[in-house]
Amino acid sequence: MKTINGLSKDINSSQFSEEVKVILQGLMSEGVHQRRESREELAAMGPAVLPQIFKMLDLDSPQLRWEAAQTLKIMASVEAIPKLLELLADGDDDIRWIAAEGLIGIGRDALIPLLELVIDHNANPEIRDGAHHILAQLLTKAERYENKKLMYALINYRRTGESAPRLAAKLIGRLTKEQASQ
Numbered sequence: 651m652k653t654i655n656g657l658s659k660d661i662n663s664s665q666f667s668e669e670v671k672v673i674l675q676g677l678m679s680e681g682v683h684q685r686r687e688s689r690e691e692l693a694a695m696g697p698a699v700l701p702q703i704f705k706m707l708d709l710d711s712p713q714l715r716w717e718a719a720q721t722l723k724i725m726a727s728v729e730a731i732p733k734l735l736e737l738l739a740d741g742d743d744d745i746r747w748i749a750a751e752g753l754i755g756i757g758r759d760a761l762i763p764l765l766e767l768v769i770d771h772n773a774n775p776e777i778r779d780g781a782h783h784i785l786a787q788l789l790t791k792a793e794r795y796e797n798k799k800l801m802y803a804l805i806n807y808r809r810t811g812e813s814a815p816r817l818a819a820k821l822i823g824r825l826t827k828e829q830a831s832q
Contacts, residue, residue: 665705669695674706677717689717693724700725704733712742719745723752728759735760735767738780750780754787761788762825765818768804772815778804797821 666674676688692699706718719737722730730752737749753760764781771777782804786794794801800817807814 666702670699670702674714677714678711685717689721689724692721697725697727697729700727700729707733707737715742716744716748719748719752723748723755726752726755728756731756731760731763735763738767738777739771739774740776746776746780750783753784758788760784762822765822765825768818769815772812775807778807778814
């Protein structure tokens with residue numbers, strides 16, 4: 651088994667099925683096409699493989715963490731929302747961006763959990779930045795205008811950031827009413 655940064659022990663652990671271990675080898679390949687094919691193969695395995703993908707995010711390999719985040723993005727599974735929200739605070743800029751893109755790919759099902767995260771972790775600039783990016787993509791033009799104070803508060807914390815949790819709660823209320831009427 652190929653070893654990158656001494657990961658063979660981690661990859662051989664019982665945390666990964668034999669099928670996933672083979673895919674992990676492809677994800678560590680130097681070939682871009684091989685890595686893409688391996689990502690797509692892993693994503694095609696569906697939500698049942700999510701716990702193993704989540705374990706990949708705990709490995710020491712930046713490459714495997716990146717591949718795991720990309721796989722979550724490709725899958726666009728609502729079951730991955732909690733992990734993608736957690737990744738918005740990751741120490742790696744690329745992982746945070748991929749997590750935001752993954753939440754955008756999931757769509758409006760990610761809005762209320764995202765806004766709850768803003769309420770609970772408003773002081774975290776990475777979460778605010780990610781939330782702004784996601785809301786800018788998922789809200790309609792009219793919704794962005796209606797929530798312009800929230801959008802502004804997310805990117806201008808020093809001036810209005812303390813209002814973001816209150817404004818996020820108001821938007822949750824509107825979205826909840828919208829969902830109930832459908």
